[in-house]
Every structure is written in structure tokens, then in C-alpha cells.
Amino acid sequence: MSSLKELVKNPTTIIVDVRSPMEYDMEHIPGAINIPVDQIPYKTAEFKTFQHPVVVYCRSGARSSMALGLLQQSGISNVYNGGGISDMHYLIN
Numbered sequence: 366m367s368s369l370k371e372l373v374k375n376p377t378t379i380i381v382d383v384r385s386p387m388e389y390d391m392e393h394i395p396g397a398i399n400i401p402v403d404q405i406p407y408k409t410a411e412f413k414t415f416q417h418p419v420v421v422y423c424r425s426g427a428r429s430s431m432a433l434g435l436l437q438q439s440g441i442s443n444v445y446n447g448g449g450i451s452d453m454h455y456l457i458n
Contacts, residue, residue, distance in 0.1 A: 374456075423449060
């Protein structure tokens with residue numbers, strides 16, 4: 366298995382920002398898609414179509430941890446918690 370740093374740097378990895386659209390608009394990881402954590406239960410079918418690993422992140426890591434749990438409960442296993450946005454910046458650089 367790849368390290369989280371390798372996953373985040375891999376251009377095929379899908380990066381998902383689970384913060385609110387307002388937070389996403391203020392700052393986000395380039396290329397990240399915005400699916401707020403409260404929308405995850407309604408978007409599991411979309412996640413199941415993703416052919417590559419998914420890394421979720423938020424502001425501090427709490428919401429991404431919640432999103433990870435929701436996705437795993439839905440049977441989606443190829444998902445990883447990137448933590449907070451500052452953690453993601455660290456992993457990318």
C-alpha cells in the first residue's frame with residue numbers, strides 16, 4: 366500500500382474537501398472536489414463510481430474522520446483520511 370504522501374501526490378487520487386462550500390471557496394487544495402460531510406450519505410453512489418483512491422480532508426481532521434467512517438460503513442474501502450487542510454499542504458509539498 367502507498368503512503369498517504371504518495372497517494373496525495375498521485376494525480377489519479379481523488380481529493381475530496383468535506384468542508385462547507387464557503388470554506389472551500391476561501392481556500393482548498395488544487396484539484397479537490399467539494400462534497401460537504403453532511404452530503405456524504407447522499408453521495409455514496411458517486412463515491413462507488415470512483416476508480417481511484419479517495420483522500421478526504423477538512424479544516425482540522427474531525428469532519429474528514431466522520432466522512433471516512435460514513436464511507437466505510439457504506440462499503441467503500443479505498444478511502445483515506447488526509448486530516449486537516451494544513452496536513453494536506455504538508456503532504457503535497
